[in-house]
Amino acid sequence: MMWRRSRWAWNFRRRFSTAIRQRIEDEGDWSFSSEWWGSESHGHTVLRSSSDKGNGVVSVLAFPSSKPSEVQWPRMERWLQERYAEVCPGSGCGDEERFRILGYQWRALRFNDDTRQSTVKVMSAYRQSEPASIFLMQQPHCLAVPYLKSMVSVGLSTIASCGYDIINAVHGKKTMNILCIGHGGGSLPLFLASKIKGAVIHIVEIDPLVISASIKAMGFPAFSVMTPSGERAFSKPSTIDEVLWKGIHERLYLYESDAEKFVLDNTNLYDMVFIDAYDGEDIFPRKLWDPSSQFLKSLSNQLHPGHGTVVVNLHSDSDILDLVGSAPSFLQQILPMGKYVSGIGRAYMDVLVGSGSCGKEGSGLGFTVSVPWVCNTSLVVCRGLQTSGDYSNRDLVMNTILSKSLEVENLLNLPFSCLQYIKSGFILVE
Numbered sequence: 001m002m003w004r005r006s007r008w009a010w011n012f013r014r015r016f017s018t019a020i021r022q023r024i025e026d027e028g029d030w031s032f033s034s035e036w037w038g039s040e041s042h043g044h045t046v047l048r049s050s051s052d053k054g055n056g057v058v059s060v061l062a063f064p065s066s067k068p069s070e071v072q073w074p075r076m077e078r079w080l081q082e083r084y085a086e087v088c089p090g091s092g093c094g095d096e097e098r099f100r101i102l103g104y105q106w107r108a109l110r111f112n113d114d115t116r117q118s119t120v121k122v123m124s125a126y127r128q129s130e131p132a133s134i135f136l137m138q139q140p141h142c143l144a145v146p147y148l149k150s151m152v153s154v155g156l157s158t159i160a161s162c163g164y165d166i167i168n169a170v171h172g173k174k175t176m177n178i179l180c181i182g183h184g185g186g187s188l189p190l191f192l193a194s195k196i197k198g199a200v201i202h203i204v205e206i207d208p209l210v211i212s213a214s215i216k217a218m219g220f221p222a223f224s225v226m227t228p229s230g231e232r233a234f235s236k237p238s239t240i241d242e243v244l245w246k247g248i249h250e251r252l253y254l255y256e257s258d259a260e261k262f263v264l265d266n267t268n269l270y271d272m273v274f275i276d277a278y279d280g281e282d283i284f285p286r287k288l289w290d291p292s293s294q295f296l297k298s299l300s301n302q303l304h305p306g307h308g309t310v311v312v313n314l315h316s317d318s319d320i321l322d323l324v325g326s327a328p329s330f331l332q333q334i335l336p337m338g339k340y341v342s343g344i345g346r347a348y349m350d351v352l353v354g355s356g357s358c359g360k361e362g363s364g365l366g367f368t369v370s371v372p373w374v375c376n377t378s379l380v381v382c383r384g385l386q387t388s389g390d391y392s393n394r395d396l397v398m399n400t401i402l403s404k405s406l407e408v409e410n411l412l413n414l415p416f417s418c419l420q421y422i423k424s425g426f427i428l429v430e
Contacts, residue, residue, distance in 0.1 A: 026415035027067045027121060028144035030373050036063045036106035036119050036144065046107070047217040053207040054279045056112035060217040063106040065121055073101040080125065080243060087242045101125050102134065106144070107218050109185050109210070115282060118184030119144045122219040137244045138186065138219035140194035141415070147313050147376040148188050151274055153405065153418035154369055154380050155311040159272055160404040162307035162384045170411050172197030179203075179270045179302075181259045181288075182277035183210055186220040193248045195412045202270075203254045204262045211256055221245050224252035260287055263298040271304050276313040284314065289344040296351040303352060305383060310352060312379040314341050314368075341368060341377050345429035348381045365391050367398075370425030378421075381429070398426045 047060040068076075080099035102124040109118040121139040126132075143149050160166045168174035176199045180189045183205035193199050203224070205211050214220040221244070223237040241249050255262060259277060278284055287293045303310065345366050353364030364383040371378060385391070387400040405418035 024413070024415050025067070027065075027139070028142040028149075029416070030146060032065075032067070032144070033373075035065060036108055037116070043106075043108070047213050049209055051111075051207055051209045053209070054281065055207050055210065056281075058207070058209050058213060059110050059113065060213050061108045061110065063108065065104040065106050068104065076123065077101055077125075083243045083246065084239075087239060098128050099125055100128060104139075107185070109213060109218065111279075115278075117278075118187065118214075118218075120185040120187045120218050135240050135244075136217075136219035138190055140190045140248070143187060143191055143416075145187075146373050146421075147371045147378065148191075149416050150369060150371045150376070150378045150421040150424075151188065151276070151311045151313060152191065152414075153408075153416075153421035154378050154401070155272060155274065155309055156408045156412070157401050157405040157418055157422060158311075158380050158382050158385070159307055159309040160408055161386060161401050162309065162382055163386050164271065164307040166196075166408065167411060169198040170196050174198050175200055176272070177202075177268065177270045179268070179273045181262075181273070181275045183214060183254065184276065185218040186214045186254075188274060188276070189252060190220065190248070193251050195414075200251050201253065202268065203252065204257050204259050205254065206256070206258050208256050211254060220254075221249035221252060223249040224254040226253050226255045228256075259285075260293070260295040260298075263302060264294055266302070268302055269304055270302055271308065273299065273303065273308075273310045275310065278315075282315075284340075284344075289340075289347050291347040291350050296347065300352050303383065307382070307384050308352075309380065309382040310348060312344070312348065312381075314344060314377045314379055315375060341379070342429070345379050345381075348379065349429050352381050353383060365397065366429035368425070368427050368429065369422060372420060372424055377425075379429075392428065392430075394426065394428050397428060398422070 043061040043063040045059055046062050047058075049058055050056070051058050077099050084097070084099070104121060104123050107120055107122050108116055111117050121142040121144065123137045123139060124134055125137070126134045143152065156166065165174055169176040176196055178189070178192060178199055178201045180201060180203045183189075183203050186203070189201045189203050193201055211225065215222050215225070221237075221241055223232065223234055223241050225233040227233050237245075237249055275288065277288060287295055290296070299310070345368060349366040353366065364381065365385055366379065366381040368377050368379050385397065385400065387396060390396065402419065402422055405422055408414070409418050
């Protein structure tokens with residue numbers, strides 16, 4: 001969930017963010033990070049409360065957004081009006097029924113007033129007939145944080161390289177079952193659901209306060225919330241949800257649950273799993289990577305044997321490598337997770353791809369990539385990569401995945417290039 005900006009990223013972000021020319025404008029490009037990276041003095045608090053799930057003080061801060069510009073707002077107002085006419089035919093189209101955009105903001109979810117846990121862009125609007133009823137819509141096409149773009153790029157390019165029929169999934173002709181562990185503001189599952197029409201996404205979040213913040217202050221669809229009994233919290237979506245989400249909300253299932261308990265209690269089979277689960281103390285829970293844990297064993301049973309792909313967001317080693325070797329042993333135990341990237345990778349490999357776990361020994365692999373501009377690492381473990389040659393050949397594996405990245409990029413009409421996120425520090429897990 002949380003990410004760290006590398007020491008050099010701030011001074012050079014504009015130079016690097018413009019190095020690759022985008023075919024369509026990316027409202028979440030790193031060049032806009034100055035708008036949402038600021039302290040409380042640069043924004044205003046819209047939600048603040050204390051968590052009893054280890055996340056400390058949970059707050060949401062709002063920052064002005066320069067994109068899209070005001071000249072583009074009428075186009076979105078027309079889209080909302082057209083959608084309302086579809087959902088409520090014959091309801092009238094006078095001025096009093098029209099939608100009006102109030103503006104766009106960045107909203108940042110923070111733990112303990114320090115760590116940036118999630119950042120989303122939201123649109124604020126209202127109907128002229130109900131000027132006091134303001135609603136928020138998270139912008140599903142906008143991924144603002146580089147590590148999320150890394151997870152999407154390496155994850156989808158990898159599963160496509162495993163022979164998965166991603167084309168039919170994108171067009172809604174095939175169901176793609178996805179599990180997201182860790183919710184934050186919900187930008188990753190919302191992005192996937194909006195881009196992949198066949199995606200059915202289960203989201204697991206342990207903290208009810210985070211769930212509430214994402215819906216009340218970050219524009220995530222309320223209809224996604226599930227009860228402990230496995231039913232929808234709302235029997236049917238509201239009219240505004242129908243207008244905003246065009247069925248996307250019906251493919252999102254947001255559960256309040258501990259991740260380990262969730263996988264132990266279910267027998268679902270997932271094509272992809274995204275794990276992004278740091279807590280308020282900046283720790284990746286040991287039970288989510290300990291090879292002896294029930295979590296990994298149960299996850300292995302729920303991962304598709306032919307093409308199952310897991311993507312994990314981790315802190316990278318780069319900022320603390322010099323500290324680990326010289327630190328006292330007791331301090332090494334509480335240093336951030338970067339020290340354990342290779343160990344976590346090996347644990348996931350041993351349990352998810354170990355001998356016999358996917359039909360034949362050696363038919364799966366793992367690798368890590370460095371996330372540009374921030375100090376994060378994306379770990380990928382997959383089953384059944386389709387390549388002719390040695391799985392231990394780094395260049396062969398990387399080129400196999402790169403060969404699918406352009407297809408994924410064009411198929412999903414991504415506003416960013418997958419290439420930069422796959423080639424950055426590509427290392428095989430051994």
